[in-house]
Every structure is written in structure tokens, then in C-alpha cells.
């Protein structure tokens with residue numbers, strides 16, 4: 001029996017969660033026609049939870065009626081001064097950490113900077129930072145800015161050579177765990193910090209964190225993770241994996257809204273060598289409003305906060321965390337996610353426009369596909385059209401994002417395909433010049449969305 005997406009949606013125990021979100025309209029998003037958009041862009045900005053709108057409105061009323069008293073006495077039990085308490089338990093569960101190890105504050109890049117101030121403490125013998133060559137630019141820029149802050153102890157050559165980029169093997173799209181581990185063994189005691197995106201923003205690769213963290217510790221360095229594309233997407237187990245520190249944003253899979261308040265994790269007891277950027281929000285909660293000149297840091301991650309968090313940019317996150325808990329947590333979402341993305345993968349890889357993936361496990365299949373296309377009598381210019389998938393084929397090594405490389409590279413085909421899909425009501429996300437990312441998010445995407453998206457992709461290629 002062929003897989004029936006309508007039946008799959010009907011039988012989906014999580015089908016109710018879609019109704020908890022406001023779905024963008026085709027007509028408002030560059031598309032023709034009526035109805036909801038097929039939104040596959042949760043890897044960039046998650047949708048608005050309906051209850052998020054409700055609590056924003058409630059909070060506007062509290063502001064209007066109580067003003068400053070809203071910080072302390074609150075009709076809905078969300079006093080603003082303790083707004084982080086509404087999200088810390090849910091965040092800690094999502095990242096596999098203790099509440100004392102997690103903070104809800106600031107923005108992702110600023111939090112990365114704070115973590116590096118405290119935990120990148122180079123010496124003339126151990127000063128290097130290891131990072132993926134293809135890391136998100138903000139991580140890349142942020143990390144590059146740190147060695148120069150230590151010019152009193154590092155030579156100009158050391159600063160120049162402090163960043164060690166990790167690249168996939170020639171012709172491959174993903175970093176292999178064994179290559180990362182052997183690189184760490186090679187540079188060994190020169191490494192101060194290893195910083196990796198748990199789910200790679202461009203390829204969607206979900207790294208095998210534990211062996212990399214273990215090797216990092218064996219060589220005596222700290223291990224940090226960027227969870228921007230992982231939190232709410234895949235189960236994250238920071239304590240079990242042995243991660244020292246991590247940071248995330250909440251506007252993607254946690255639907256916190258554009259620029260919503262971010263967070264970080266610091267393993268209990270991690271040594272900061274006395275280096276911490278302090279602020280009043282890191283001060284003992286009980287005495288914070290005494291305005292004493294003595295800084296008394298909250299034990300654990302909370303002690304590294306700077307400012308009182310923007311309350312309105314925390315509210316939709318409260319709503320999403322409630323939905324995730326009601327759904328049974330991230331493991332339940334992940335189970336649906338694997339089925340949904342697996343189905344999407346099967347649809348895409350059976351397309352006549354599919355040209356394989358470059359990772360070694362699929363090389364054979366790739367060659368078969370290319371041979372098939374060649375023998376199918378397509379003219380040469382048609383054969384060069386199509387897409388490859390940059391995301392790993394192994395479900396354990398990816399989340400819900402599938403990244404498509406549109407061929408021929410540099411032809412402008414990706415823009416044309418993307419635009420044709422938008423006009424027909426399917427929105428993914430484009431990384432020019434050639435990559436399109438499509439993410440079926442289990443909280444609000446259906447199996448029929450995957451089917452429609454695959455059909456529209458096919459149609460867009462036909463129209464090139």
C-alpha cells in the first residue's frame with residue numbers, strides 16, 4: 001500500500017498542535033490564491049502560537065493597568081521580574097540540563113560573546129579555537145574576535161592562526177565524526193575551545209556530539225555548542241553528552257517571535273577563572289533590588305546574566321513550551337519529526353529532478369540516479385538541471401531541515417524554483433546562490449504539506 005499522507009495526518013496523535021498556531025496566508029506572502037501557506041521555514045522563524053498572542057494581550061493590560069507593579073504583583077502569576085522562571089524548567093528539559101545550568105537572557109550572539117569571555121582563556125601554549133568552516137557567519141565573526149582580546153599574552157602570529165576551521169573531505173558535504181576527532185588529536189594541547197553548531201545551519205547535519213565532546217576533554221579543552229538549529233528540533237542532552245557550555249536562540253523551533261530572548265547553558269561548577277561580565281540581573285534574586293555595591297552572583301548560569309529580560313519577547317516562548325509539554329516533550333515531537341522528514345525525503349529522492357547527495361553512503365545511489373537520468377533520454381541541458389540534497393540521509397544525523405542544492409550551480413535556477421514555489425503557496429528559505437532549505441516542523445506541518453511541497457518543487461523544475 002502506498003503511503004497515504006491524508007491518512008497519516010488523520011492518525012497523527014499530534015495533529016492538534018497545528019491548531020495552536022496562526023498560519024500565514026498565501027496572499028500575504030507573495031503567493032497567488034486563497035488559503036494557508038505551506039510554511040517550511042521554521043528553521044528561520046517559527047510561527048506565532050495563538051496563546052502567545054493571548055498572553056501578549058494580557059501583558060499589555062497589566063502594563064496599562066498596573067505599570068511598574070507588574071514587576072512584582074501579577075494577575076496571571078507572571079511577575080515580570082521573575083519572567084525567566086516561567087521558561088527555565090521547560091528550557092532545561094529541552095536541553096537536557098539542570099535548571100541551575102540554564103539562563104533565559106539576551107541574544108544568541110551576545111551570549112556567545114559572554115561565554116567566550118569566561119571560558120576562552122588562552123595561554124601561550126593553548127590558545128586555539130576549533131569551529132566548522134561553514135559555521136553561521138555570526139558565530140564565525142564572534143569567535144574570530146576573541147583571540148585579539150588577548151594580545152597581552154598571544155603573539156600576532158598566534159592571534160592570526162588561532163582559529164582552526166573544520167572542513168568536510170573534498171567532494172563531501174558533511175563533517176565526519178572520525179575526522180573531527182582525529183583533527184583534535186592532531187592539534188591536541190594547543191586547543192582551548194571547540195565550538196560547533198549542534199545542527200549545522202546550512203546542511204542540516206546533526207552532529208554526533210558525545211564522541212566529539214569526549215575527545216575535546218581528553219585533549220584538555222572546553223567543549224561548547226551552538227543550539228540555534230537544535231533546540232526544539234532534536235533531543236539535546238547537554239549533561240549526558242558532557243557539554244561545557246552552549247547558547248541558543250528561541251525564534252526558530254521555539255516560536256518565540258522575531259529577535260526573542262535567547263538563552264545559554266553553563267555546566268554546574270565550570271571554572272571561569274574569575275572572568276565574568278557582571279550585571280545586576282546576575283545578582284542574588286532575593287537582594288537584587290537592595291542595590292548594594294557588592295556583587296553577589298546567583299550560583300550557576302543565572303549569575304552570568306546582565307539585564308532584566310525583555311518581557312514581551314519572552315511571552316510567545318512561554319506558550320510554545322506549554323504546547324511542547326502538553327505534546328509529551330521533545331522525544332514525542334522527534335518521533336513525528338523523523339516520520340515526517342523521512343516521508344519528505346522519500347518524496348524528494350524519488351523525483352526525476354533528484355541528482356543524489358555527495359556524502360559517501362549515498363554515492364552509489366547518486367551514480368545510479370545520474371545514470372537513470374542519462375538513460376531516460378533527457379536532453380543534456382535537462383540532465384544538468386535538478387537538485388542534490390546536502391542533508392545526511394541517516395535520520396539520526398539530521399533534524400527536520402532538508403537543504404537542497406539547486407543545479408547547475410550559479411545558474412540562478414534556485415531563485416526561479418524558489419519564486420515559483422512561493423507563488424504557489426510553498427515557502428521555504430533561500431540561501432543564495434544555490435541552496436534552498438525546507439523544514440517540515442512537527443508542531444505545525446502535516447504529511448500533506450510535504451506532499452504538496454514535493455509536487456510544487458517538481459512543477460517548478462518543469463517550468464524552468
Ligand SMILES: Cc1ncc(COP(=O)(O)O)c(C=O)c1O
Nearest residue numbers: 107108109136138139201228249
Ligand atoms: C547558528 C546561528 N548562530 C547565530 C545566529 C545569530 O543569532 P542572533 O542574531 O540571534 O544573535 C543564528 C541565526 O540568526 C544562527 O542560526
Ligand SMILES: Nc1c(O)cccc1C(=O)C[C@H](N)C(=O)O
Nearest residue numbers: 043044045136201202228258259
Ligand atoms: N534572525 C533572522 C532574521 O532576523 C532575519 C532573517 C533570518 C534570520 C535568521 O535567523 C537566519 C537563520 N539563523 C539562518 O539559519 O539562516
